[in-house]
Amino acid sequence: MIIQSVNFVTSAPKLSACPDSAWPEIAFAGRSNVGKSSLINTLLNRRGLVRTSATPGRTQMLNFFAINEALHFVDLPGYGFARAPRAVRDQWQPMIRDYLGRRQNLKAVVWLLDSRREPSREDLQFLDWLEEADRPTIPVVTKTDKLSRNELARQLALIARVTGLDRDVFTLFSSVTREGRAELWERIEAAVGAGSPADAEAVDR
Numbered sequence: 623m624i625i626q627s628v629n630f631v632t633s634a635p636k637l638s639a640c641p642d643s644a645w646p647e648i649a650f651a652g653r654s655n656v657g658k659s660s661l662i663n664t665l666l667n668r669r670g671l672v673r674t675s676a677t678p679g680r681t682q683m684l685n686f687f688a689i690n691e692a693l694h695f696v697d698l699p700g701y702g703f704a705r706a707p708r709a710v711r712d713q714w715q716p717m718i719r720d721y722l723g724r725r726q727n728l729k730a731v732v733w734l735l736d737s738r739r740e741p742s743r744e745d746l747q748f749l750d751w752l753e754e755a756d757r758p759t760i761p762v763v764t765k766t767d768k769l770s771r772n773e774l775a776r777q778l779a780l781i782a783r784v785t786g787l788d789r790d791v792f793t794l795f796s797s798v799t800r801e802g803r804a805e806l807w808e809r810i811e812a813a814v815g816a817g818s819p820a821d822a823e824a825v826d827r
């Protein structure tokens with residue numbers, strides 16, 4: 623995909639506040655600090671577009687971005703941030719489950735796991751919700767630059783075992799080295815269903 627325009631659209635606190643749009647939509651989910659915002663910025667070649675921060679859990683809403691006036695990316699609020707205020711945590715689960723279960727134009731969820739961590743109870747719960755909602759899922763392992771190839775192979779085996787997924791389903795990604803960027807774009811384009819083979823090769827590198 624050649625990226626001609628990227629615009630922030632809105633932050634929605636619940637499903638009913640999401641943009642009324644027929645554009646296909648791709649959501650990005652994972653625990654707080656897993657690297658969602660960094661990954662979206664890397665995909666879009668826009669360094670500061672999606673706010674990345676060292677303070678986990680700041681983004682508590684569904685953040686919509688318009689790509690080429692044809693596609694929405696949604697940065698979902700991260701889970702696993704125990705210190706968020708109680709009221710915020712109580713709202714999070716119904717908001718996310720509503721969105722996953724009922725958002726019509728949602729084509730796939732890019733699900734991020736940190737390469738250095740064992741998947742948590744919350745990661746596995748989120749995977750259950752994706753399966754319940756019957757959403758196409760694109761699993762990604764992030765921050766691969768932080769591990770040696772040996773360590774990465776070991777972690778990938780652990781992640782595959784704990785999630786019950788085949789290790790080949792994970793795209794390895796780094797926002798530092800940009801490893802995995804082209805592969806992830808291909809998977810996103812396949813999910814959106816837009817891509818002729820020519821389109822897929824035109825990924826903006």
Ligand SMILES: Nc1nc2c(ncn2[C@@H]2O[C@H](COP(=O)(O)OP(=O)(O)OP(=O)(O)O)[C@@H](O)[C@H]2O)c(=O)[nH]1
Nearest residue numbers: 654655656657658659660674675678679700765797
């Ligand atoms: N080395 C390395 N650091 C990364 C990578 N991706 C993200 N980070 C760092 O990890 C921290 C969290 O990244 P974010 O992209 O803000 O993570 P997030 O999932 O959006 O976090 P929340 O919005 O708080 O849930 C930041 O300090 C990033 O610079 C990566 O691929 N490699």
Ligand SMILES: [Mg+2]
Nearest residue numbers: 658659673681
């Ligand atoms: Mg973020």
